[in-house]
Amino acid sequence: MPIYDYKCEECGNFEKMQKMSEPALTECPTCGGEVKRIISKNIGIVFKGSGFYKTDSGSGVKDRIRNLNNERQKDNQALLDGDVKGFVEQSDATAKKVLEA
Ligand SMILES: [Zn+2]
The missing domain is CATH 1.20.5 (Single alpha-helices involved in coiled-coils or other helix-helix interfaces)
Known part of the structure; x- marks a missing residue:
């Protein structure tokens, strides 16, 4: 399961292990305050350019x-x-x- 980073205004940053299918937390489990999910450093890689989805048919x-x-x-x-x-x-x-x- 991936670990997500959250930021609580009161408690600071914390991590929570969640299934991909689970919705993002909106409440801090500690104080019940509002939390924001921080986008992981590993997300945001640019897979740039074409070449992935060529669908031509033909030999080779x-x-x-x-x-x-x-x-x-x-x-x-x-x-x-x-x-x-x-x-x-x-x-x-x-x-x-x-x-x-
Ligand atoms: Zn909190």
Whole structure:
């Protein structure tokens, strides 16, 4: 289960383990005050560019799509690693491959 960060005006920040399907808390479990859910640092990664949803049919297209998706994963992995320069370079290279595909 993911852990969500909340902020209570009275008690400060706290974490709560919740199912994805559960609604966000609106009341602090400690003081009953209003709480706001803080967007996790792990959310907000930009999966930019095209190449994920190409739907052309024809021979070899599936392989090309698979290759492009692999390239995109490299882009995003570079970003997850905090390698912004690597991400930009990798992403540009992928964008070219998408155009050529
Ligand atoms: Zn509170």
